[in-house]
Amino acid sequence: MRKLVIGCAQLGPIQKSEPREMVVTRLMALLEKAHGQGATLVVFPELALTTFFPRWYMEGDAEVDAWFEREMPNAVTRPLFDRARELGVGMYLGYAELTPEGRRFNTSILTNTAGEIVLKYRKVHLPGHVEFDPDRAFQHLEKRYFEPGDLGFPVARALGGVMGMCICNDRRWPETYRVMGLQGVEVVMLGFNTPSVNSQKASEGPEARLFHHRLSCQSGAYQNSTWVIAAAKAGVEDGHPLFAGSLIVDPDGQIVAESETEEDELLVHACDLDRCAFGKDTIFDFARHRRVEHYGLITQRAGAEAPPE
Amino acid sequence: MRKLVIGCAQLGPIQKSEPREMVVTRLMALLEKAHGQGATLVVFPELALTTFFPRWYMEGDAEVDAWFEREMPNAVTRPLFDRARELGVGMYLGYAELTPEGRRFNTSILTNTAGEIVLKYRKVHLPGHVEFDPDRAFQHLEKRYFEPGDLGFPVARALGGVMGMCICNDRRWPETYRVMGLQGVEVVMLGFNTPSVNSQKASEGPEARLFHHRLSCQSGAYQNSTWVIAAAKAGVEDGHPLFAGSLIVDPDGQIVAESETEEDELLVHACDLDRCAFGKDTIFDFARHRRVEHYGLITQRAGAEAPPE
Numbered sequence: 001m002r003k004l005v006i007g008c009a010q011l012g013p014i015q016k017s018e019p020r021e022m023v024v025t026r027l028m029a030l031l032e033k034a035h036g037q038g039a040t041l042v043v044f045p046e047l048a049l050t051t052f053f054p055r056w057y058m059e060g061d062a063e064v065d066a067w068f069e070r071e072m073p074n075a076v077t078r079p080l081f082d083r084a085r086e087l088g089v090g091m092y093l094g095y096a097e098l099t100p101e102g103r104r105f106n107t108s109i110l111t112n113t114a115g116e117i118v119l120k121y122r123k124v125h126l127p128g129h130v131e132f133d134p135d136r137a138f139q140h141l142e143k144r145y146f147e148p149g150d151l152g153f154p155v156a157r158a159l160g161g162v163m164g165m166c167i168c169n170d171r172r173w174p175e176t177y178r179v180m181g182l183q184g185v186e187v188v189m190l191g192f193n194t195p196s197v198n199s200q201k202a203s204e205g206p207e208a209r210l211f212h213h214r215l216s217c218q219s220g221a222y223q224n225s226t227w228v229i230a231a232a233k234a235g236v237e238d239g240h241p242l243f244a245g246s247l248i249v250d251p252d253g254q255i256v257a258e259s260e261t262e263e264d265e266l267l268v269h270a271c272d273l274d275r276c277a278f279g280k281d282t283i284f285d286f287a288r289h290r291r292v293e294h295y296g297l298i299t300q301r302a303g304a305e306a307p308p309e
Numbered sequence: 310m311r312k313l314v315i316g317c318a319q320l321g322p323i324q325k326s327e328p329r330e331m332v333v334t335r336l337m338a339l340l341e342k343a344h345g346q347g348a349t350l351v352v353f354p355e356l357a358l359t360t361f362f363p364r365w366y367m368e369g370d371a372e373v374d375a376w377f378e379r380e381m382p383n384a385v386t387r388p389l390f391d392r393a394r395e396l397g398v399g400m401y402l403g404y405a406e407l408t409p410e411g412r413r414f415n416t417s418i419l420t421n422t423a424g425e426i427v428l429k430y431r432k433v434h435l436p437g438h439v440e441f442d443p444d445r446a447f448q449h450l451e452k453r454y455f456e457p458g459d460l461g462f463p464v465a466r467a468l469g470g471v472m473g474m475c476i477c478n479d480r481r482w483p484e485t486y487r488v489m490g491l492q493g494v495e496v497v498m499l500g501f502n503t504p505s506v507n508s509q510k511a512s513e514g515p516e517a518r519l520f521h522h523r524l525s526c527q528s529g530a531y532q533n534s535t536w537v538i539a540a541a542k543a544g545v546e547d548g549h550p551l552f553a554g555s556l557i558v559d560p561d562g563q564i565v566a567e568s569e570t571e572e573d574e575l576l577v578h579a580c581d582l583d584r585c586a587f588g589k590d591t592i593f594d595f596a597r598h599r600r601v602e603h604y605g606l607i608t609q610r611a612g613a614e615a616p617p618e
Contacts, residue, residue: 124600124603125598125599125600126598127592127598148600149600149603152603153603155615155616156616157615157616157617157618162615162616169592169598172532172592172593173532173598173599174483174484174487174528174532175483175487175599175603175604175607178483178484178606178607179603179604179606179607181613182606182607182610182612182613182614183606183613183614183615183616184613184614184615184616200591201587201591208561211562211563212531212561212562215524215527215528215531215562216528216531216532218524218528219483219524219525219527219528222521222524222525223481223482223483223525252517252521253520253521253524254520278510280613282509282510283436283478283481284481285612286611286612286613287611287612287613288612289434289435289436289478289482290434290482290484290611290612291433291434291457291458291611292607292608292609292610292611294433294458294461294462294484294488295484295488295607295608296608297487297488297491297492298484298487298488298491298601298604298607298608299601299604299605299607299608300601301491301601302595302596302599302600302601303491303594303595303596303597303599304490304491304492304493304589304595304596305491305492305493306464306466306471306492306493307464307465307466307471307492307493308466309466
């Protein structure tokens, strides 16, 4: 048994006006609580330092850049990084990244128990749109404010296992898990902010959307024999509801813990990383069963092309 | 609305001693019943003409070949094909195929309402093993008796939609659905025979295995915005239980019909193929959202390679 005690740290809403310092105080409280329960890794949400700003249409660079971090850690987040190092707790943390070259990404980093950043990920599957869309019930402008990630889906040996990351909408794409599965991933960490209603289909509410969320996380876990740790930002941000559904999913695809509120809430589970082995050695022994000669379209073609009518 | 009324025709067990003529009589009864309920397409199981023979270890070619069909239709199945054509009902039918060159495949065909074979598929993801395995509770010798399919995952316009096929274990592999999704598939048909207990893990019984089955079919449907029609052969064949769980899954990933017995049983649903459009045009608009530059490992590498320790 290779036991890794993981805390899945859901955040309740962050209002537009809430300063990062207040948010970091909340993250610190969840970190301390997780440590108190024996966790050596805490997974925080996507864009964990601010409100989910891609719902707001902005034109000026200065207004946009105010939501971004120029370095990580920085003055505001350093106390969190310091405390995590003192406690010997690794972290997955999502934030909006502005590079020295002025590029913007939806990013997450992983620190080890010594407080070192050992892995960085930039969100590949950006949902939403670029321009203001009057036909939507609300905006989802990730394609406006971020470039698609340029780092692929890297994994790293850290915290005793093979660790991988993705962010929010990535979880709906089986390619995400598979590319990590092909690198032997044992823990997929992901943070998310997901509106409770489909902006383009009012009849699709939180129950249907939680179903899709669970389905995606559970199938990704099962089909790659990996733990999946999914941490939500939840609740109502300035009138805009986000569903919760923070999850810890085992390598069999079963949910072993799920959040019960839409507030700051901690799930803790002792994950046995050795439980990944059975699936990887039998039904999902990729080397024996995958037939890459028939998968060509997956990389040859981005969009679908139906046969002629 | 493009309505296609589909019958999902589950079979109860076929004992080793049951002749194909008797099985065809059962298939005909299900076909007639489906027609009576308005269906113009019936989906039958994998290896629908015989018992699930890969559980039996055989060495001689003659003994093996007795389970295979040299042509389709043939003398035994012609009455089924004739009746389907008379009724104007298309069929998905799974059978063991022996080619003129002596090659063996786990195959399915699709006929249109005129009784013509419009699509052929040969199972790509063969589970199990080649040699007798004394460590298993029972044998699963698909890799002994079949070659992996050599036709990829083709789709065809037929019966008013874009139709695709896979077989049994294929449904656990997201590549299966994705390759068809990239060809605009609207209905994925699949037959299966799945033991109720994991031959390598006695604690994994029918409840866990039905969960994995549903999870795989539902995520494949949702993530590609396609109907999935899954027809089981079920029940106890010569002491070996197969679970049922025949399903009709909508393009939202929701189960709209599921079998209730382990006997011959028919599910019928009026599938609106236009319901595939919303997902394909929004969250799963592949052209806008897929990032093939990060999927390379999916086709470069069959097996998993973890980073060095």
